[in-house]
Amino acid sequence: MDAATLVAFDEGWEGLTLHCQRREGEQVNIRCQAMIAADGRFSSVVNTIDHSGQNGMKLFIAWQNLYEARCDIEPGF
Secondary structure, three states, rough: OEEEEEEEEEEEEOOEEEEEEEEOOOOEEEEEEEEEEOHHHHHHEEEEEEOOOOOOEEEEHHHHEEEEEEEEEEEEO
């Protein structure tokens, strides 16, 4: 089992929300990215999940900006 996982894609009227969650006791980096269609660049959010009690993250992407979205799990440091 991975230390963290993408748990949901919520599709709403205004956009897409990526939800990521870590396994209890694990430290990982969760990076969610959205490719902006207009210029082809990635807008990304990096969040380190640690033992502070925070166990997830989410990233909202408006439909007009969404070309591609992905969520990558990286080992902790």
